[in-house]
Amino acid sequence: MFSRLPSGSEAERVCPVDFGRGFLAASTKIRADNVLPAVTGRVCPQEHQCEGRCVLGRRGEPVGIGYLERFVSDDERAHGSPAPPPMSPPSGKKVAVVGSGPAGLSTACDLVRRGHDLGVLEALHAIGGVLVYGILEFRLSNGIVLQEVGHLPRMGGQFRIHVGVGKTVTLDDLLNQKGYDPVFVAAGASLPVFLNIPGEYLCGVYSANEFLTRVNLMKAYREDYDEPVFNCRGREVVVIGGGNTAMDAVRTALRLGAAHATIVYRRSEAEMPARVEEIKHAREEGVRLQLLTSPVEFMNDGKGWLSGVRCIRMALGPADDSGRCRPVPVPHSEFILPAQMAVIAVGNRSNPLVQSTTPDLETTP
DSSP states (O other): OOGGGGGHHHHHHOOOOHHHHHHHHHHHHHHHHOHHHHHHHHSSSSTTGGGGGGGGGGGGGOOOOHHHHHHHHHHHHHHOOOOOOOOOOOOOOOEEEEOOSHHHHHHHHOOTTTTEEEEEOSSSSTTTTTTHHHHHHSSSSHHHHHHHHHHHHHHHOEEOOOOOOOOTTTTHHHHHHHHSOEEEEEEOEEOHHHHOOOTTTTTTTTEHHHHHHHHHOOOOOSTTSOOOOOOTTTTEEEEEOHHHHHHHHHHHHHHHTEEEEEEEEEEEEGGGOHHHHHHHHHHHHHHHEEESSEEHHHHHHHHSSEEEEEEEEEEEEEEEESEEEEEEEEEEEEEEEEEEEEESSSSSEETTTTHHHHTTTOOOO
């Protein structure tokens, strides 16, 4: 849209704004409420959140909030930093945030602005949580995450890595021995959900968490590193699931050289929880969608390695608790998909480590 603006002195007469300063002002405005605009502008489901509630969308296209966030934050990285947000005087309170993912970082920023002495405790060796271990470089560069995270220490926050709260230190330790007044737990959902079908522990079968973490943080795409993934170059790869994590995994498999990469999802495309644009990009890259299909067994080649996935066709029945149609197996419809590698991406739940070492901590589902 900027190409339609006049140029030179005519531009100054029609719209007398210093565009460099204007964009930095826009960045400052966005960061008043959003500490990670370069992230949310790339990977958030805007169509269901901010853009989904834009009043212009009632009669046409909503404002492209995600693209605007991305543009303004990219311009900021190229030309300067926004003005620092207003800061409250020191409160005298010391606050710990467990986890450095999106929830932890957003909360940490708000706490620092309110004058609290802040410590962010991260179990892994990199700051960013799911932004660095679960979202691929081609969707969200780790360099962008590091630059976004870099604003927080300048505001006064302190980061500590390799601190597994619940293992190396407990919540009670933080409150009673380390001097923290409150603790905010933002440990995320890092515990994978499995299918509980035969063959799930064969070599070549991964959870999406393990697969993506190895590739993202441990350089498993390089054979000279200590944490390789099973070589999928020239192989058949099957990814079970229909969400954004499944799309990340299947597109990564293609980038690692898979001959073919197939999504197996038990409902139709209309029910897939992945973003529409992620499904579109996967199709454009050559991903196959095996819809209305559910795995029932991972096949053993006789040597402990995966050789295929036995599946069954599904039909859509009445709606379940999620509001989506419940998939129902079609009798006598089993078939085998050849596969030497499979990735299970059917969901995650919270790791029970924190709760297990703090028995009086009350939790809800």
